[in-house]
Amino acid sequence: MSLHDDLAAVKRCLDDLVRTVGQLERRIDTERDGPPGSTAGRSSARPGRAEELVSIPDTPYRSELWTDVDDEGLGARDRHAP
Secondary structure (H helix, E strand, O other), rough: OOHHHHHHHHHHHHHHHHHHHHHHHHHHHHHHHEEEEEEOOOOOOOOOOOOOOOOOOOOOOOOHHOOOEOOOOOOOOOOOOO
């Protein structure tokens, strides 16, 4: 193949890729919106709006929540590690 043939083949492949991406974008938009009057497939978040952040306090957790758990990698509190 000559350079001209190679460039023509690459252009055809690129055109196919652009067409396929366009089809996928349209399909995604259709599935996201769903049929008219339907809420199926719609995201609960509004487009273009950031999710609200939840702050986690630095204070320690209440110790009574952790009375029946094992220390990670060390076994239970009343037993010795191997």
